[in-house]
Amino acid sequence: MSRDVLVVGGGLAGVTAALRCADDGLDVTLLESRARLGGAAGSFQRGELAVDTGQHVILRCYTAYRALLRRIGAADGVRIQPRLRIPVLGPGGRRSVLLRRRLPAPAHLAPALLGYGELGPGERLRAARTAIALRALDPADPALDEISFGAWLRSRGETGRAVDALWGLLSVAALNAPPDRASLALAVKVFRTGLLDTPDAADIGIPRRPLGELHGTVAHRALEAAGVRVLLRTKAVVLRQDELGWRVPVRGRGGQDVLNADSVVLAVPHSHATALLAEQPLPAARRWGGLSAAPIVNVHVRYDRPVLAEPMAAVLDSPVQWLFDRTSIAGARHGQYLAISLSAAHEHLDRRTDELRAVFLPALQEVLPRARRARVEDFFVTREPRATFAQAPGTGALRPAAGCGPTGLALAGAWTATGWPDTLEGAVRSGELAAHVVRAAVGQARRAGVEVPR
The missing domain is CATH 3.90.660.10 (Polyamine Oxidase; Chain A, domain 2)
Structure with a gap:
């Protein structure tokens, strides 16, 4: 068994997996169909403006994402608040502020909740009690994934105003779904890890440079410095496996080719992953086909x-x-x-x-x-x-593990089973999990007595 790894997809998941595999001493090639790296978290030019394709915030608890920025030499590309502060505006110049205090968790949020002017006194007190109840839930409990966040909030007596002006204000942005369409398990992950378990976890970071520079230009330099072969404007057609390894037909600027690898990291959206694995049907693929x-x-x-x-x-x-x-x-x-x-x-x-x-x-x-x-x-x-x-109730059972396929195949992407919502942090963690699957396959080959040349 050789040490050749092919990473399909140049978003954050693919970049992370490629760097981790290269750091393990493997020979890595990364394919990206676009003309740039970064996937959905990139930028484009409009006149003098560098426009990000999406407005991403980073939380202090995004430890894997921030470690990736340090790894590629871009740690200064994000500025994090000294402590959580969210101005909340309304029509007619109405204004409130959600501000954490320098207190142990979860008391650090009590003044913000109890002083939140968008809710009445009774709603604020009930919200504080709901926060304590959220902190007692386990996001890994599969039963929570079958319940909507909105239904659970109403069962706690939260008013419609509280759901909209507090819980939904944060969960819609984090989960890209209103509370009634969001998995309670993912909401618990957001509120526990991001707000309730440690006092500084939700301090917000905003990029200081365009994402296309951080996730594209800087990441590309780091990959090449690590010895990764980066092929832009190159698209994988299908993944094929035989007794000698993986054979991947590709189309690029130089025409058509076939790339050989012993391991493949498939770091593309779930719909693309299904198409690329059409000749390698997996039970998990039938499940993740239910993701929307x-x-x-x-x-x-x-x-x-x-x-x-x-x-x-x-x-x-x-x-x-x-x-x-x-x-x-x-x-x-x-x-x-x-x-x-x-x-x-x-x-x-x-x-x-x-x-x-x-x-x-x-x-x-x-x-x-x-x-x-x-x-x-x-x-x-x-x-x-x-x-x-769509991070709806029931999606937890549909998300595949990184190593759910045959030996030598790893899945990556924020849609896989990372335990996190679909965020920058989830994407990076998925790349780390995929690299771990590849590392385990190499270790298994060594233990079986297969020569792994350097």
């Missing part, structure tokens, strides 16, 4: 002057969900460039840009009084129809 997708829509507005004084804010009682100031990150030399991130955006996915403009510019004026006097210099929309898998 959920969209995210991003509305981009450039004003001739600053209208938002915060780097980011959540918005209630408005079509706007989350606002990000992208001015310096994107390289704008004047005015202010804002991005609105709309999760679970089914209703907006097929609407024309002029229709969205008619909705969101007035909505921004309602929550940002300065926007009423500002001139809009640019307005555009980016759509991610399959931004995440």
Whole structure:
């Protein structure tokens, strides 16, 4: 058995797997069908602006993702808050703040919950009790995956206002699903790991550079420095296995070819994985075929002057969900460039840009009084129809383990069984799990007495 590994997919999962395998001394080739690395977490140019394909935040508890940034030399690419602070805006200049205190968990959130102006006194007290109950649940309990987060909240006596203005405010952004369509198990993971178990876990990090630079340019340099052969604009056609290993026909700029490998890491979306494994049917593939997708829509507005004084804010009682100031990150030399991130955006996915403009510019004026006097210099929309898998009740049983296939095949991607939602952290952890599967296959060959040449 040789040490050749083929990684199919150049998103965060594939980049992570390739680096980990290269660090183990394996010979790695990475294929990416796009002209850049980074997958869905990338960027494109629009005039002088470097526009991220999605608005991603990083939490302090994203330990694997932050370790990847250190590994590729991009640790300075994310700025993390000293402590969690989320401004919450509403129409008419209404404003609240969710701020953690320097107290042990879970007391660090008590002042924020008990002082949250968007809820009444009774709702705040009930929310604190619900937080304590959430902390007692185990996200690995399969029974929780069969229940919706919204149903569980209502069983605790949470009001519709509390579900929308507190629990949904956070869970929709984290799970790309409203509470009634979100798995309780994944919601427990979000709130326990991100908010309740340790006091600083939810401190928010925002990229200081475009994602295309962090996950693309910088990651590409790190891969090549590690000895990984990177083939861009190269698409795998199908995965075939025989007694000599894996044979993967590919199409690229140089035409068609066949790449040979002893191990393959398949780090692509679940629908693509099914197609590539059409000649290698797996029982798990029939299960993950039940996974569906959920969209995210991003509305981009450039004003001739600053209208938002915060780097980011959540918005209630408005079509706007989350606002990000992208001015310096994107390289704008004047005015202010804002991005609105709309999760679970089914209703907006097929609407024309002029229709969205008619909705969101007035909505921004309602929550940002300065926007009423500002001139809009640019307005555009980016759509991610399959931004995440639909993180609904029952999906836990559909997500495959990294090593669920034949020897020499590993699955990666945030849709696999990482124990995490579909996030940057989940993607990186999936790459680490896939590299572990490859490492185990090499170790098994050594123990069987098969020569592994260096």
